[in-house]
Amino acid sequence: MAAGIVSPTLVFIPELELIILYVTSFSAAIFVLYWWYRSYRCLGISITAILDYIRKNWKAMISQALSYGAFHKKTAKNAYAGVMHLLIFYGMLILFISTSLIALSHDILKPLFHFGILTGTFYLNFEVWANTGGLMLIAGLCMALYRRLAKKIKLESVFDDYILISGLIILSIEGFFLGALKIALFRNGFDIYRYIEWYLSYIFPAGMNVNTAIQVYRELWLVHILTAFALVIYLPFSKFSHIALSWTNVAIKKFHPRGQLSTPFLLSEALETGNIDFTVGAKEVANLSTPMKIDSLACTNCGRCERACPAVLSGSDLDPRLVVQNVKAVVYNGKVEMVPGILSENAAWACTTCQACVEECPVLIDPHSFVIEARRNLVMENKISKEAGQYFNNLTNTQNPYGNSPSDRDALLKFGPKYDSSKEVLYWAGCMGAFDPRGKKIAETVMGLLTKAGVNFGILGSEEKCNGETARRMGEEGRFQELVLQNIDTFKKYNVKKIITACPHCYNTFKNEYPKFGLQVEVVHHSEFLAKLVDDGKLKVRKTDETVTLHDPCYLGRVNGEYDNTRFIVSSFGNLKEMEKSRQNSMCCGAGGGNYWYKVKSQDSISHLRMQQALDTKATKLAVACPFCNAMMDDASRSMDAQNKIEIKDISELISDNLEN
Amino acid sequence: MIYLPYNIIVLIKQILDIDQMKTNQSTGEPITEGVPMRIENLSKNAIEAAVRIKEKYGGKLTGIIFGGEQSSSAMKEAYAIGVDEGIVIKGYKGKNPSVTARVLSEKIKTLPYDMVILGNQSADTYTGLLPGKLSSLLNVPLLGNAVSIEPGEKEVKVTRVLEDHNVILKGNFPVIISVSQEINEPRLPAVLQIIKAGKREIKMETASVQDSSSIKILSDRAPKSERKKEVYEEPEKAIPVLTRVIKEAML
Numbered sequence: 081m082a083a084g085i086v087s088p089t090l091v092f093i094p095e096l097e098l099i100i101l102y103v104t105s106f107s108a109a110i111f112v113l114y115w116w117y118r119s120y121r122c123l124g125i126s127i128t129a130i131l132d133y134i135r136k137n138w139k140a141m142i143s144q145a146l147s148y149g150a151f152h153k154k155t156a157k158n159a160y161a162g163v164m165h166l167l168i169f170y171g172m173l174i175l176f177i178s179t180s181l182i183a184l185s186h187d188i189l190k191p192l193f194h195f196g197i198l199t200g201t202f203y204l205n206f207e208v209w210a211n212t213g214g215l216m217l218i219a220g221l222c223m224a225l226y227r228r229l230a231k232k233i234k235l236e237s238v239f240d241d242y243i244l245i246s247g248l249i250i251l252s253i254e255g256f257f258l259g260a261l262k263i264a265l266f267r268n269g270f271d272i273y274r275y276i277e278w279y280l281s282y283i284f285p286a287g288m289n290v291n292t293a294i295q296v297y298r299e300l301w302l303v304h305i306l307t308a309f310a311l312v313i314y315l316p317f318s319k320f321s322h323i324a325l326s327w328t329n330v331a332i333k334k335f336h337p338r339g340q341l342s343t344p345f346l347l348s349e350a351l352e353t354g355n356i357d358f359t360v361g362a363k364e365v366a367n368l369s370t371p372m373k374i375d376s377l378a379c380t381n382c383g384r385c386e387r388a389c390p391a392v393l394s395g396s397d398l399d400p401r402l403v404v405q406n407v408k409a410v411v412y413n414g415k416v417e418m419v420p421g422i423l424s425e426n427a428a429w430a431c432t433t434c435q436a437c438v439e440e441c442p443v444l445i446d447p448h449s450f451v452i453e454a455r456r457n458l459v460m461e462n463k464i465s466k467e468a469g470q471y472f473n474n475l476t477n478t479q480n481p482y483g484n485s486p487s488d489r490d491a492l493l494k495f496g497p498k499y500d501s502s503k504e505v506l507y508w509a510g511c512m513g514a515f516d517p518r519g520k521k522i523a524e525t526v527m528g529l530l531t532k533a534g535v536n537f538g539i540l541g542s543e544e545k546c547n548g549e550t551a552r553r554m555g556e557e558g559r560f561q562e563l564v565l566q567n568i569d570t571f572k573k574y575n576v577k578k579i580i581t582a583c584p585h586c587y588n589t590f591k592n593e594y595p596k597f598g599l600q601v602e603v604v605h606h607s608e609f610l611a612k613l614v615d616d617g618k619l620k621v622r623k624t625d626e627t628v629t630l631h632d633p634c635y636l637g638r639v640n641g642e643y644d645n646t647r648f649i650v651s652s653f654g655n656l657k658e659m660e661k662s663r664q665n666s667m668c669c670g671a672g673g674g675n676y677w678y679k680v681k682s683q684d685s686i687s688h689l690r691m692q693q694a695l696d697t698k699a700t701k702l703a704v705a706c707p708f709c710n711a712m713m714d715d716a717s718r719s720m721d722a723q724n725k726i727e728i729k730d731i732s733e734l735i736s737d738n739l740e741n
Numbered sequence: 742m743i744y745l746p747y748n749i750i751v752l753i754k755q756i757l758d759i760d761q762m763k764t765n766q767s768t769g770e771p772i773t774e775g776v777p778m779r780i781e782n783l784s785k786n787a788i789e790a791a792v793r794i795k796e797k798y799g800g801k802l803t804g805i806i807f808g809g810e811q812s813s814s815a816m817k818e819a820y821a822i823g824v825d826e827g828i829v830i831k832g833y834k835g836k837n838p839s840v841t842a843r844v845l846s847e848k849i850k851t852l853p854y855d856m857v858i859l860g861n862q863s864a865d866t867y868t869g870l871l872p873g874k875l876s877s878l879l880n881v882p883l884l885g886n887a888v889s890i891e892p893g894e895k896e897v898k899v900t901r902v903l904e905d906h907n908v909i910l911k912g913n914f915p916v917i918i919s920v921s922q923e924i925n926e927p928r929l930p931a932v933l934q935i936i937k938a939g940k941r942e943i944k945m946e947t948a949s950v951q952d953s954s955s956i957k958i959l960s961d962r963a964p965k966s967e968r969k970k971e972v973y974e975e976p977e978k979a980i981p982v983l984t985r986v987i988k989e990a991m992l
């Protein structure tokens with residue numbers, strides 16, 4: 081062997097150029113660090129706070145950052161985008177590591193300790209990896225470029241994207257050519273491990289003049305270095321700033337259930353201490369919490385939230401991507417009013433809080449939380465529609481949205497006994513169960529099934545009060561908490577241990593929101609409870625050849641990750657035909673976040689779009705598990721004249737219809 | 742003399758929440774026990790109208806409730822909507838608008854004011870007598886049944902609704918204005934605002950006029966209404982029945 085296997089040094093690079101390299105890299109590093117520091121400082125985060133936070137949460141942070149960041153848990157949902165992201169991400173990571181190793185070996189270990197680490201087999205492995213990394217990066221970037229140019233999907237592509245993608249492609253190609261040129265000059269047998277550069281090297285003529293080659297190498301090298309640092313400096317101003325911020329975001333994301341909104345104040349505490357001088361909601365961008373500001377900065381403008389949002393699909397003027405982007409644009413100064421600066425009043429009320437945007441966002445931003453903060457402020461400034469005002473009024477006066485007399489709830493006592501401490505479970509009928517004619521039927525059916533299966537349950541009748549979920553999502557935190565305190569008192573009075581709810585919204589609220597106010601009970605939705613009864617053979621259903629499609633309620637599915645019980649029930653008697661949008665990609669019925677109670681301006685209605693998707697399956701029945709979905713779908717089928725094409729039934733009614741005895 | 746910014750007095754009535762009141766099925770007697778109190782809807786319109794004038798032209802808004810100890814909750818809500826200073830006069834026994842008018846006019850006389858704004862009647866008794874009685878006791882003109890109020894430097898322009906046409910009235914300050922429900926959509930204060938408002942002081946006073954009621958209530962029984970309570974689920978079946986019933990009623 082002529083020469084030992086070592087990595088070639090920067091032999092042909094004269095000192096001047098090396099000095100340029102060190103000066104630029106040093107200033108670029110300082111620049112980027114300063115930019116980072118400035119960003120955080122503007123958001124009011126101190127270094128000690130960051131260190132403190134890391135010290136407390138490092139374990140959860142690492143696992144969260146690994147699963148969402150390193151494995152791109154979310155981008156992976158879309159195959160093309162997932163592969164693309166993984167190629168770019170890992171390509172960059174590998175190149176970053178290999179460049180760092182070169183720097184370590186040549187710039188630190190060799191001059192100071194006179195040995196290099198890039199030798200022997202390790203070096204050969206290193207070169208295979210480095211070449212593969214470069215290849216992955218180029219492939220990923222070409223996919224990104226193609227995706228934008230071919231306009232396969234609507235992407236909000238800005239000039240920024242093209243600069244970065246092409247810059248990075250040029251950089252990687254330069255790198256390969258540099259390597260290839262070096263191989264062409266001193267062809268060593270082991271160079272074949274740099275498999276791409278090896279084959280590339282043959283494009284240089286074999287009899288090339290050595291001096292010309294070295295000259296070409298030097299110039300190419302300088303261009304390469306300058307391209308690299310230009311990109312580094314450009315990075316903070318570009319979309320790719322998400323590389324830094326989104327990792328931070330993914331890592332520091334508060335660890336709370338998805339169905340839990342932030343709590344701006346504790347009513348009980350405020351009443352006790354008399355301290356009520358806090359602001360609720362965000363009038364201006366500046367009033368948003370620091371994590372929300374970081375959220376906005378991490379947004380990559382990818383548009384996933386926008387493509388999933390039912391309010392966008394129905395043609396309203398709400399667009400979660402724009403909300404986040406508009407915040408991002410002014411986040412440092414913050415002197416812009418949320419409404420109308422970030423979103424219009426109509427847009428603020430158009431959100432159904434379906435959390436499709438939250439599900440989609442690859443960097444764990446919660447776009448809908450911005451809408452909630454805007455609503456909270458609108459409520460504090462009394463900027464609410466007549467219907468919304470009526471809704472709140474009814475809640476205060478009658479503890480239900482209808483304004484019906486609270487004692488009317490006792491009508492349900494015909495179908496189920498009053499709860500007392502001898503009962504094992506509480507069946508919570510909800511306001512729809514008590515007042516909506518269709519909801520009442522469902523409550524009646526569920527209670528019939530519970531009785532049949534011998535479940536020891538009871539109901540609260542007129543002691544039940546609205547749980548407040550809609551008030552909270554409409555931004556009226558005070559009315560929400562008033563109801564929470566009243567209901568928790570009732571649960572404590574009866575020492576309730578387990579609650580079955582009729583409505584996924586009640587379910588989510590008791591499960592995820594009430595614990596913060598002191599409730600500790602087991603909560604199940606009736607789909608889960610009934611599925612268990614069917615599974616245990618306590619309710620026997622017969623097989624039919626019906627084709628049934630299923631609508632996942634947002635607050636059971638996406639928000640609480642429960643998809644299987646409803647599917648189990650449908651499959652127990654019929655043939656399940658999934659809609660195109662199902663499970664976590666399911667589309668909202670349009671009722672959530674208060675939208676059942678007021679109207680916003682939009683071109684289409686969300687429920688009609690969803691109904692069409694159900695009709696497209698050609699199923700004869702549509703199974704639902706939420707009284708609001710039921711009402712919305714029913715309404716849509718009436719106005720679309722689809723009543724004789726598809727029958728809308730609650731999951732409990734489907735069991736009841738197909739009982740064996 | 743230029744009256745801007747204005748001193749406005751708004752008169753607020755607190756009543757039983759009659760929407761939540763039930764009647765005894767057999768005797769028709771109203772069951773008032775346990776029924777919560779609320780601000781009468783037209784009073785809310787009056788407060789809203791006054792607050793809007795204040796927001797536009799500036800000035801001071803004094804709210805007066807002739808009620809009882811429990812009326813402070815209504816005043817808190819009025820504060821949350823925008824009333825600056827609240828006076829609760831205890832001793833209200835209801836039923837007699839003459840007494841109410843005398844109590845209120847005594848109080849109003851002690852305060853500076855350019856406008857007194859109140860609802861034109863209230864949903865518990867529907868006498869609609871108070872605005873007129875106040876006008877005569879205070880000797881101040883009444884611009885009644887207003888659907889819009891446009892105050893100027895010296896006079897105020899009010900649009901009054903009549904059965905089939907509107908009348909525009911002008912009056913020199915001070916005036917009494919009674920508002921009708923169409924004047925505005927009262928805002929609804931958030932719970933937190935009501936709590937915040939609850940920390941402000943409310944002046945509690947006792948009525949200076951004794952109730953010498955000359956009005957007797959002969960009966961307050963609910964009229965019997967026989968409901969058949971027929972429910973039709975399919976429109977096809979319901980429509981012929983409905984048309985028949987409506988036709989019969991029109992004969």
Ligand code: SF4
Pocket residue numbers: 385388389390391392398399400430431432433434435436437438447448
């Ligand atoms: S929660 Fe749903 S409706 Fe609201 S912005 Fe997100 S996707 Fe759109």
Ligand code: SF4
Pocket residue numbers: 378379380381382383384385386400401404440441442443445447
């Ligand atoms: S909020 Fe998330 S999903 Fe929406 S554009 Fe920004 S990064 Fe993409």
